[in-house]
Amino acid sequence: xxxxxxxxxxxxxxxxxxxxxxxxxxxxxxxxxxxxxxxxxxxxxxxxxxxxxxxxxxxxxxxxxxxxxxxxxxxxxxxxxxxxxxxxxxxxxxxxxxxxxxxxxxxxxxxxxxxxxxxxxxxxxxxxxxxxxxxxxxxxxxxxxxxxxxxxxxxxxxxxxxxxxxxxxxxxxxxxxxxxxxxxxxxxxxxxxxxxxxxxxxxxxxxxxxxxxxxxxxxxxxxxxxxxxxxxxxxxxxxxxxxxxxxxxxxxxxxxxxxxxxxxxxxxxxxxxxxxxxxxxxxxxxxxxxxxxxxxxxxxxxxxxxxxxxxxxxxxxxxx
Amino acid sequence: xxxxxxxxxxxxxxxxxxxxxxxxxxxxxxxxxxxxxxxxxxxxxxxxxxxxxxxxxxxxxxxxxxxxxxxxxxxxxxxxxxxxxxxxxxxxxxxxxxxxxxxxxxxxxxxxxxxxxxxxxxxxxxxxxxxxxxxxxxxxxxxxxxxxxxxxxxxxxxxxxxxxxxxxxxxxxxxxxxxxxxxxxxxxxxxxxxxxxxxxxxxxxxxxxxxxxxxxxxxxxxxxxxxxxxxxxxxxxxxxxxxxxxxxxxxxxxxxxxxxxxxxxxxxxxxxxxxxxxxxxxxxxxxxxxxxxxxxxxxxxxxxxxxxxxxxxxxxxxxxxxxxxxxxxxxxxxxxxxxxxxxxxxxxxxxxxxxxxxxxxxxxxxxxxxxxxxxxxxxxxxxxxxxx
Numbered sequence: 001x002x003x004x005x006x007x008x009x010x011x012x013x014x015x016x017x018x019x020x021x022x023x024x025x026x027x028x029x030x031x032x033x034x035x036x037x038x039x040x041x042x043x044x045x046x047x048x049x050x051x052x053x054x055x056x057x058x059x060x061x062x063x064x065x066x067x068x069x070x071x072x073x074x075x076x077x078x079x080x081x082x083x084x085x086x087x088x089x090x091x092x093x094x095x096x097x098x099x100x101x102x103x104x105x106x107x108x109x110x111x112x113x114x115x116x117x118x119x120x121x122x123x124x125x126x127x128x129x130x131x132x133x134x135x136x137x138x139x140x141x142x143x144x145x146x147x148x149x150x151x152x153x154x155x156x157x158x159x160x161x162x163x164x165x166x167x168x169x170x171x172x173x174x175x176x177x178x179x180x181x182x183x184x185x186x187x188x189x190x191x192x193x194x195x196x197x198x199x200x201x202x203x204x205x206x207x208x209x210x211x212x213x214x215x216x217x218x219x220x221x222x223x224x225x226x227x228x229x230x231x232x233x234x235x236x237x238x239x240x241x242x243x244x245x246x247x248x249x250x251x252x253x254x255x256x257x258x259x260x261x262x263x264x265x266x267x268x269x270x271x272x273x274x275x276x277x278x279x280x281x282x283x284x285x286x287x288x289x290x291x292x293x294x295x296x297x298x299x300x301x302x303x304x305x306x307x308x309x310x311x312x313x314x315x316x317x318x319x320x
Numbered sequence: 321x322x323x324x325x326x327x328x329x330x331x332x333x334x335x336x337x338x339x340x341x342x343x344x345x346x347x348x349x350x351x352x353x354x355x356x357x358x359x360x361x362x363x364x365x366x367x368x369x370x371x372x373x374x375x376x377x378x379x380x381x382x383x384x385x386x387x388x389x390x391x392x393x394x395x396x397x398x399x400x401x402x403x404x405x406x407x408x409x410x411x412x413x414x415x416x417x418x419x420x421x422x423x424x425x426x427x428x429x430x431x432x433x434x435x436x437x438x439x440x441x442x443x444x445x446x447x448x449x450x451x452x453x454x455x456x457x458x459x460x461x462x463x464x465x466x467x468x469x470x471x472x473x474x475x476x477x478x479x480x481x482x483x484x485x486x487x488x489x490x491x492x493x494x495x496x497x498x499x500x501x502x503x504x505x506x507x508x509x510x511x512x513x514x515x516x517x518x519x520x521x522x523x524x525x526x527x528x529x530x531x532x533x534x535x536x537x538x539x540x541x542x543x544x545x546x547x548x549x550x551x552x553x554x555x556x557x558x559x560x561x562x563x564x565x566x567x568x569x570x571x572x573x574x575x576x577x578x579x580x581x582x583x584x585x586x587x588x589x590x591x592x593x594x595x596x597x598x599x600x601x602x603x604x605x606x607x608x609x610x611x612x613x614x615x616x617x618x619x620x621x622x623x624x625x626x627x628x629x630x631x632x633x634x635x636x637x638x639x640x641x642x643x644x645x646x647x648x649x650x651x652x653x654x655x656x657x658x659x660x661x662x663x664x665x666x667x668x669x670x671x672x673x674x675x676x677x678x679x680x681x682x683x684x685x686x687x688x689x690x691x692x693x694x695x696x697x698x699x700x701x702x703x704x705x706x707x708x
Contacts, residue, residue, distance in 0.1 A: 054589075055584060112331075135456060166539065168441060169536055172533075172534070172537020173534065174536050180635070234639070239632075242630060243633075243637075245371050251622070251627050252623045252624040252626075253625055255637060259615060261637070262621040263616035263617050264637035264638060264641035266614075267637075268641075275511075302647075302649075303650075315682050
């Protein structure tokens with residue numbers, strides 16, 4: 001197991017496209033924002049892509065509500081963000097394919113189109129991937145695209161859509177678009193995948209499943225596992241022993257600022273157990289995959305701010 | 321607010337009496353674990369319960385400490401974790417593709433029609449990935465399972481959609497997609513024995529077809545129209561099943577349990593979902609908030625003089641107390657807003673100090689859910705008053 005994150009970041013940033021994948025709720029978008037800040041620090045221009053995010057992390061970077069659903073906007077020097085809306089992406093695609101602008105609106109507003117579009121299997125995903133590939137091809141505007149993959153929960157189904165589409169649609173632009181997406185996904189110099197997990201059973205199990213599927217079924221280059229929300233060591237061994245002893249002895253009283261000792265001890269025990277779990281899952285990931293493991297700390301804040309994101313970026317840069 | 325039953329009691333009663341419990345929520349909120357934990361509790365209450373999960377990532381299997389779960393119900397041994405359980409518990413995993421195949425078998429008018437569908441390229445590659453097919457098949461399976469006499473309660477875990485609501489809407493979307501009358505119009509030339517002509521009633525129709533041809537290619541449109549032609553005879557059968565599911569989900573013997581985590585995004589989902597349930601007249605049972613951080617300041621102080629602490633430990637203790645309290649307070653604030661908006665007191669389930677991946681853990685999680693507290697009434701009333 002290599003454990004040198006500047007090298008890992010170099011490897012990720014040498015690509016045009018980095019997909020972040022992981023179970024819902026593991027903080028992929030926060031990790032994406034931290035990675036974007038790392039890229040920015042290296043003087044790169046980077047696009048952070050979210051998909052239909054109800055609370056896009058872009059807004060922590062300065063993104064405004066009501067931004068374009070298809071065109072990235074620069075929110076910090078060198079950082080562009082976009083929260084893609086599949087319907088808007090589809091419309092843009094039709095406009096480009098159809099050439100005749102005046103018909104586009106009629107098509108898009110026709111009930112047939114509405115019905116077909118809302119139920120057509122995989123079409124929105126395919127269009128999104130096509131759009132993402134277009135973004136990576138725009139070398140004049142930026143160096144890197146980071147994608148917070150939508151948490152569909154169906155494993156890597158987002159990345160598997162072009163394979164089904166390619167098999168089902170043997171000819172025509174949509175089939176060809178699917179094949180173009182596949183060739184980009186499988187080009188290890190173009191695209192890399194990083195799996196994000198948190199130290200919990202389900203997230204780790206699914207993260208490992210993603211890795212396996214990514215390699216076996218998609219053929220994408222997996223580069224790293226990022227373990228987010230790690231509880232760090234606060235207490236040393238003797239302090240831990242003392243905490244447990246005081247808890248068992250029903251110790252009471254008040255610490256400074258009126259903090260109840262009992263409450264603090266209970267909080268400490270929770271922290272210690274979570275810390276232990278963090279270590280457990282770190283070990284498990286290290287055993288299960290030869291990929292480098294990057295750790296990010298759990299942040300205790302009601303809402304993250306830009307400073308928190310910068311802190312996380314610094315952690316990615318200066319990994320022990 | 322009018323006096324109401326304790327939400328935990330309402331949930332217990334539902335586990336005792338209803339025949340279907342659908343567990344919904346956005347992805348990543350502990351929905352599968354909750355479904356399995358409620359299953360164990362129902363078995364303890366004497367029910368013969370089946371927990372059915374749809375998740376292809378085998379989460380329930382993990383929760384149950386199993387490495388594999390077949391798509392046939394499999395009985396679990398509860399003796400070690402709930403020795404006095406009067407009921408029984410089984411678990412299974414839904415296989416979307418084989419459920420879809422089974423439906424085709426059931427409704428195809430003859431072998432030829434059946435094979436035309438099963439061999440169709442569009443069907444083979446796309447049926448399992450069909451938008452909403454997971455959700456539709458989940459409900460289809462639910463219908464089948466409710467008729468299975470081995471079980472008197474089915475707890476259905478729902479697919480991990482980005483939005484909890486997709487689960488309710490996907491079946492309608494799928495049915496409307498399969499409604500050949502629309503596509504018949506759209507694909508008319510292809511329906512006519514695959515002959516490509518552009519005899520189409522309206523200009524928009526002709527345009528749409530031209531667009532489809534340009535985008536998707538002739539071969540795909542032919543596959544698609546073959547699929548719909550073959551499917552047409554089955555559509556009524558599907559529709560009839562869909563109507564039964566529709567009725568089942570609104571039956572008073574069914575109930576929805578909404579699961580959420582204490583963060584702004586999933587709570588917004590929960591709020592919206594609750595609204596839609598009410599609007600669709602689906603029976604709501606309980607709102608469960610998982611992974612809540614208890615406020616350490618609420619721990620009862622045993623009193624007494626402060627014991628001597630090693631140098632530096634007090635500062636660390638104050639720091640962890642502060643972190644945990646900040647989190648707990650932020651969560652409580654959002655939850656109070658949720659209760660004011662929905663009028664449903666959420667069941668507050670504290671974050672466990674360890675992970676759940678076996679039956680014992682599920683048993684304990686279920687105990688926690690049924691013993692869960694709600695928010696302090698006083699604070700909710702105050703917030704509601706401030707809102708008004």
